[in-house]
Amino acid sequence: GAVVSQHPSWVICKSGTSVKIECRSLDFQATTMFWYRQFPKQSLMLMATSNEGSKATYEQGVEKDKFLINHASLTLSTLTVTSAHPEDSSFYICSAIYRSSYNSPLHFGNGTRLTVT
């Protein structure tokens, strides 16, 4: 079945540095990818929608200069957390859809746990 690979699964970085998270569709072309953020014991909050070849659409309250999203190909979207701070520590999950049609399922990556020290 279709698989979405997210890398790394766990990253620790120092405050002030930038971290890149990759979301890759392994056996399908993802026309749209979504980035979510999840704090412990809380729900998934949509951060942005990423369409291949165009600028990402950010949800209200999400700093686009802080969370840079690039969707350069139909199989890869990246989320870069710039100048990370401890409050950015969270679980980040991507999902991908390969056709905007009735039978297109959504596929989730396994998530990335970011810890900023």
Place this chain on the structure above:
Amino acid sequence: AQTVTQSQPEMSVQEAETVTLSCTYDTSESNYYLFWYKQPPSRQMILVIRQEAYKQQNATENRFSVNFQKAAKSFSLKISDSQLGDTAMYFCAFMKAYNQGGKLIFGQGTELSVKP
């Protein structure tokens, strides 16, 4: 804007018994989809069941079934013959029609514990 509400932060059930998780939502859309996702401790998101709003028949998947009340905007999940492996966080989610993007709006989640 769409909202999804899960009013039960935690629930527990004895193994082999039945449990129902509640979900309500608010939308002005006429065409949409509703989902239940399971998130075990591994934090992988696993699709449990999906319901199309235009279908009156409630979706079922083995031990999992939903009670979809469109007029009441209610979408509850029933788990029959609960198993220890059902222990997880369960999220109810709303999505506009696929051709409108595919982004999910999640409820707050219900943490389900199945006890032996």
